[in-house]
Each structure stands twice: as structure tokens, then as C-alpha cells.
Amino acid sequence: MNVAGKIVEILEEEDILDVFGIPGEQIMPLYEALSKSEINHVLTKHEQGAATAADGYARSTGKIGVCITTASPGALNTTMPLATAFKDNLPVLILTGDNELKYRGSDHFQSTPQVEMFKHITRASYNPLNGTEAMYMLRASIYELKNFPKGPIHINLSKDVLLQEEFDDFDLCYLCEDDMSNLSRAQEVIDNAERPLLILGAGAISQAQLIEDMANKYQIPAVTTFHGMGVIPERSPLNLGLCGIRATERAKYAFENADCIIGLGIKASERTLPEIPENFIHVNINRDVLVGNYPIHGSVADFLAEIKFKPVSWIEEISQIDDSYHIEGLDDESKPQAAIKRILERFPDNIVASDAGSHTTWVTLLKKSQRPRQLLFSGAMAPMGYGLPAAIGAGIATGEKVIVINGDGDFQMNLQELATLKQQDLDVIVFIINNSEFGIIRQWEESFYGMEPYQVKLENPDFVKLASSYGIDAVRVDNLDDLEMILDKDLTGPLVIEVIVESEDIPLPS
Structure with missing residues (x-):
């Protein structure tokens, strides 16, 4: 060999x-x-x-x-x-x-x-x-x-x-050197806290059930990063929603008023934390990302096995904060957010693969994850062209129905993977939100540079014919009634649904 x-x-x-x-x-x-x-x-x-x-x-x-x-x-x-x-x-x-x-x-x-x-x-x-x-x-x-x-x-x-045919193989003995030396100091902060707050990231997913049970037992509220969505189900009153640049009002209030903030499996980037609090306990297996006064280099599981919590009662105070987030245009049949809302309502428990651009903002604001790994998108790098091939990977990995929500610009970055989708015969439904432009770039040009739209208009192909040329069923809709009629059907992939929408501005982070 x-x-x-x-x-x-x-x-x-x-x-x-x-x-x-x-x-x-x-x-x-x-x-x-x-x-x-x-x-x-x-x-x-x-x-x-x-x-x-x-x-x-x-x-x-x-x-x-x-x-x-x-x-x-x-x-x-x-x-x-x-x-x-x-x-x-x-x-x-x-x-x-x-x-x-x-x-x-x-x-x-x-x-x-x-x-x-x-x-x-x-x-x-x-x-x-x-x-x-x-x-x-x-x-x-x-x-x-x-x-x-x-x-x-x-x-x-x-x-x-x-x-080469001559080589040695061997059993691998590998040791990981954790550093839990700050555990006792962290425990002291937690013991003295009356207003603790959890921030849950992707590194917390493996302990989702333990964290949910612990939060419920002690009534500890939590916020999440994008990649930690669903670690505590979003229907739970203890889940205050996203933190950072897309934070909910309750999440902002909790962050500003907490006397102990515990980051479990987060990177603590500038998009997650506006500042590093004095009382921040940071747990991560990656030593390189640890910040704050109480860094714990180790797994979330090991940390939770050692640390002790106590009941607290400030979730009632947080719940008094008006957390209604008004999104305009949800009933306007020409707006992308209206179409995306209905797509997400039709597939509430499916894996959703988004991409990069203005549609991603609507997806992240409207998607409610009841379990981890339900929303896939290209995170901190945010390249266009992520959605379709990522959905193929997720479909093969899980065997589940996967929903793709793409912009028209995103889709064309990796549209050749329609051939892979067809050959693998995956239950993947691709929604192309078509506004014939690079919408978020146009918005930046207008809002921050006072420019007329420049190099953002797209002369798109006929996406229905394109999908059909790969042997994939496809349909085009241009109003909510037709979209809802399609969504009422028993849909199975491979399938492409093009949704024609108008240009729309997203709420930019302040």
C-alpha cells in the first residue's frame, strides 16, 4: 500500500x-x-x-x-x-x-x-x-x-x-494544555453577581442542551452571536436575541446592565462586543482569541463542569424593555423582506443557507432558530457565492431539506454548482431574490458617498431557463400571492424559485 x-x-x-x-x-x-x-x-x-x-x-x-x-x-x-x-x-x-x-x-x-x-x-x-x-x-x-x-x-x-510505499504509521498520543487558572477568580465574580448574562457562540453548540437546562434552572438570560443562534431556542424568554451590531433592545439593555458577562465559545470580535467589560469571563478552546480580565483557555464543557451558578431574578426586569423591532415593508409584495418573511414562515424548522448582501440582513432579522446550526451564512468573511455550494454540503451531511436564500448577484458567483445539485439529486430549494442590482453596494454609494448608483446594475440571465438547462425545475414569481401559492405546495428539491423584487434599503448598523 x-x-x-x-x-x-x-x-x-x-x-x-x-x-x-x-x-x-x-x-x-x-x-x-x-x-x-x-x-x-x-x-x-x-x-x-x-x-x-x-x-x-x-x-x-x-x-x-x-x-x-x-x-x-x-x-x-x-x-x-x-x-x-x-x-x-x-x-x-x-x-x-x-x-x-x-x-x-x-x-x-x-x-x-x-x-x-x-x-x-x-x-x-x-x-x-x-x-x-x-x-x-x-x-x-x-x-x-x-x-x-x-x-x-x-x-x-x-x-x-x-x-511512496515505505513509511511508518503509529498511534497518535496528543495532549492539549488547557489553562483554567482563572477559574476560581471567575467563580468569585459569578458568586457576587445578581445580573449575570451569557453570550453564546458557535463554541457553545455542543453543550446546547446543558446550557439550556442550566439557564432555565437559574433563570440566567442569554444573548447569542450569529453563529450561536438556537443554542437556547429563540422562543425561550431567556433568549434575548442577537448581541453586537444587530443587537435587540433587550440584548443591549442586558449587556449594559449586567454585573457579570460570560462568553461561551465566542470570538469577542468588534461585531459581537462594542467593548470588553471589566466583568467579562471569556471561555474558548482557542487561546489566540481570549480577551478580558478572566480568560479561561479550555472547553465550554470543562468550564460548565467546574463552575457553580445560583438562581437570579433579573429576567423580569429585562422583559419590561420594549423589544418590538419594526421592519417596514413586510406586507409590500414588491419588497425583498416581505418575500423572505414568507419563505422563512413556510420553512421554520429547516436549515437555511444564506449568502452575503442585503438579503442576508433580512434573513438574520427574521429567522428564528429553535436549534443550533439552522442558519448557515458566510460569517466574518462574507464572500458572495456561499449559499448554493454550502447548501449542497449541508444536504449531503444531514440528508435534510435545505433552503437557500440568495441574491441574484450572489447566485451568479457559483451558479455552476447547479450541476452538482442535480447530479446529487438533493432536496435543496433555491430562492433567488432578484432586484437586478448589488443592493447593499448601491446603498453605500448613495448613503455614505453621495454617489449616483455606479457599476451596481445587473443584466441578469433568465434564471428559470438557466436552471432548466441543468434539468432542474424552476419557476418565477413577481408578487406575494403567487409566491404564497407556490409555498402552499409540497415542495421538493432540486428546485429553483426566482422572486422578482424591487430595490430596497436595509437598516445599516449604527
């Missing part, structure tokens, strides 16, 4: 059932081994689609999403989705092919310094020089991604390394 065969064997041992990618010359030994395995390889139509699908796979389940590409042209096409996974700390493994070792650093055909390029958008970028190193790096990477997911890991595999 060569290195390529052993890599596939290890992936199977680790219950990695699905991978996304496109074959090419330098990675061909790995594809030869994959062809003899039980692993489901999903052939996307562009490497950006493959890596984004791996993101959606990981984001919707917490499992490792795997992307495989050939050398430079293939590998470099993954940089945007890898940067997205890096910014949002997702467990993605990317395996790239490369030319033989003797060509490293040369101007040989399709040779670039891939490892150095990927170092800036991954947690680690490895370059094994022989089969034994490849085994160690793969096993260490999988262990890290399963137990301490802090972002994607890249392994660059030269063709001659993949073909």
Missing part, C-alpha cells in the same frame, strides 16, 4: 464518509485510492464550490468537512472559502496535490508556494517531505479538528510522497 492508499484508509477509520473535490494530475494517486474506497466523493464544478461545500458540511453538523484538489490552479481556487472557514473557526481539512519535491521553489509548471500561501488562512499548513511525516500530520490534523476545532488545516501532498 502506498501513502495515498493509507490516507484513504485513515479517512475511513475516522468515519469520514464524504469528501468534496475535483481531480487533477498531481493529486491523482489519492483519487486512484478513493476510487477503490467506500467514501462518497462529490464532484463539484469548481474548487471554490468544493471548499464551500466542505464548509457547509462542517457548519451544519460540526463534523470535519474535507476538500481535495490538485496543485496550484485547483488549490488556489479554494482560498476564499478557506479564509471564510478560518474566520469562523470551522473544522475543514483540505488536501492539495503538488509537483514532486525536487520542483519545490522552482518555476516548474503549476508550481507555487502553496504551503506559504495557505498559512495565512488556515490554523496550520503542513508540507510532509515523506510518507511517515504525511501519516503523522494527517492523524494530528484529524485529532485537532475533531477535538479542538479552531479553523481549517491544510496538508500539501507532493505526487512522489503520495506514491
Whole structure:
């Protein structure tokens, strides 16, 4: 067995059932081994689609999403989705092919310094020089991604390394050095608190039931980041909604009046916290993101196992705050927010994959998540073209119906993945909110630069004919009555629904 065969064997041992990618010359030994395995390889139509699908796979389940590409042209096409996974700390493994070792650093055909390029958008970028190193790096990477997911890991595999037949493999013993030294100081702050507040991020998802039970028992209110939505169901009175730039009035009040703020699995970015409070307890497995006076480097599970809470009663005070958020245009058949509201009402419990742009604002304001991982979007990097391939990854990972809400500009960034959607025959319904423009860019031009709209109008294709050319059923609607009539049906994907809307301004963060 060569290195390529052993890599596939290890992936199977680790219950990695699905991978996304496109074959090419330098990675061909790995594809030869994959062809003899039980692993489901999903052939996307562009490497950006493959890596984004791996993101959606990981984001919707917490499992490792795997992307495989050939050398430079293939590998470099993954940089945007890898940067997205890096910014949002997702467990993605990317395996790239490369030319033989003797060509490293040369101007040989399709040779670039891939490892150095990927170092800036991954947690680690490895370059094994022989089969034994490849085994160690793969096993260490999988262990890290399963137990301490802090972002994607890249392994660059030269063709001659993949073909080596003499190498050592071994059981991996890996120790993680946590730092819980501030636990007693944090406990003292919690003991003295009468107004504690939880901020829940993606790192809290694995402990969602424990956190919900604890919050209910002690009546501790919580706010969430975008990626922590649903850790406590949004129907719960203890869930005050989003914090940060899209904070609800109750969330703002709680943040400003809390005497102890506990961040569980959040990055504490400027979009989450307007400032770092003196009484902020920050728990995260990623030492690099810890801030504040009480940093706890460890898992949310370990923190909750050690810390003690007491009953509090200030949720009654918070509930007196008027938290009604008026969104204009929800009954105007020409407005995108009206269409999006009805789509979300029709699919309240489904995974929703959004994209980047003005429609995302309406989705995040209107979506009510009753469990984690119900809303997938491209987070801190926010590239366009995320929705469709991410939904493909989520559909393969979960087997559930997945709803995509795209803008017309977003959709065209990765529309080639309609072919993948059709070939995989996934229950994915794609809604294209078509206002024939880059809406949020037009709004920035007008609001902040006093410009007339410039380079934002889109001459779109016929999306219905486009989807039909891929063999996918498609329909176009231009009013709420027709949309509601379509939504009343028993809809099954693959399906594309184009919704014609007018230009509309979103509420920009202050």
C-alpha cells in the first residue's frame, strides 16, 4: 500500500464518509485510492464550490468537512472559502496535490508556494517531505479538528510522497494544555453577581442542551452571536436575541446592565462586543482569541463542569424593555423582506443557507432558530457565492431539506454548482431574490458617498431557463400571492424559485 492508499484508509477509520473535490494530475494517486474506497466523493464544478461545500458540511453538523484538489490552479481556487472557514473557526481539512519535491521553489509548471500561501488562512499548513511525516500530520490534523476545532488545516501532498510505499504509521498520543487558572477568580465574580448574562457562540453548540437546562434552572438570560443562534431556542424568554451590531433592545439593555458577562465559545470580535467589560469571563478552546480580565483557555464543557451558578431574578426586569423591532415593508409584495418573511414562515424548522448582501440582513432579522446550526451564512468573511455550494454540503451531511436564500448577484458567483445539485439529486430549494442590482453596494454609494448608483446594475440571465438547462425545475414569481401559492405546495428539491423584487434599503448598523 502506498501513502495515498493509507490516507484513504485513515479517512475511513475516522468515519469520514464524504469528501468534496475535483481531480487533477498531481493529486491523482489519492483519487486512484478513493476510487477503490467506500467514501462518497462529490464532484463539484469548481474548487471554490468544493471548499464551500466542505464548509457547509462542517457548519451544519460540526463534523470535519474535507476538500481535495490538485496543485496550484485547483488549490488556489479554494482560498476564499478557506479564509471564510478560518474566520469562523470551522473544522475543514483540505488536501492539495503538488509537483514532486525536487520542483519545490522552482518555476516548474503549476508550481507555487502553496504551503506559504495557505498559512495565512488556515490554523496550520503542513508540507510532509515523506510518507511517515504525511501519516503523522494527517492523524494530528484529524485529532485537532475533531477535538479542538479552531479553523481549517491544510496538508500539501507532493505526487512522489503520495506514491511512496515505505513509511511508518503509529498511534497518535496528543495532549492539549488547557489553562483554567482563572477559574476560581471567575467563580468569585459569578458568586457576587445578581445580573449575570451569557453570550453564546458557535463554541457553545455542543453543550446546547446543558446550557439550556442550566439557564432555565437559574433563570440566567442569554444573548447569542450569529453563529450561536438556537443554542437556547429563540422562543425561550431567556433568549434575548442577537448581541453586537444587530443587537435587540433587550440584548443591549442586558449587556449594559449586567454585573457579570460570560462568553461561551465566542470570538469577542468588534461585531459581537462594542467593548470588553471589566466583568467579562471569556471561555474558548482557542487561546489566540481570549480577551478580558478572566480568560479561561479550555472547553465550554470543562468550564460548565467546574463552575457553580445560583438562581437570579433579573429576567423580569429585562422583559419590561420594549423589544418590538419594526421592519417596514413586510406586507409590500414588491419588497425583498416581505418575500423572505414568507419563505422563512413556510420553512421554520429547516436549515437555511444564506449568502452575503442585503438579503442576508433580512434573513438574520427574521429567522428564528429553535436549534443550533439552522442558519448557515458566510460569517466574518462574507464572500458572495456561499449559499448554493454550502447548501449542497449541508444536504449531503444531514440528508435534510435545505433552503437557500440568495441574491441574484450572489447566485451568479457559483451558479455552476447547479450541476452538482442535480447530479446529487438533493432536496435543496433555491430562492433567488432578484432586484437586478448589488443592493447593499448601491446603498453605500448613495448613503455614505453621495454617489449616483455606479457599476451596481445587473443584466441578469433568465434564471428559470438557466436552471432548466441543468434539468432542474424552476419557476418565477413577481408578487406575494403567487409566491404564497407556490409555498402552499409540497415542495421538493432540486428546485429553483426566482422572486422578482424591487430595490430596497436595509437598516445599516449604527
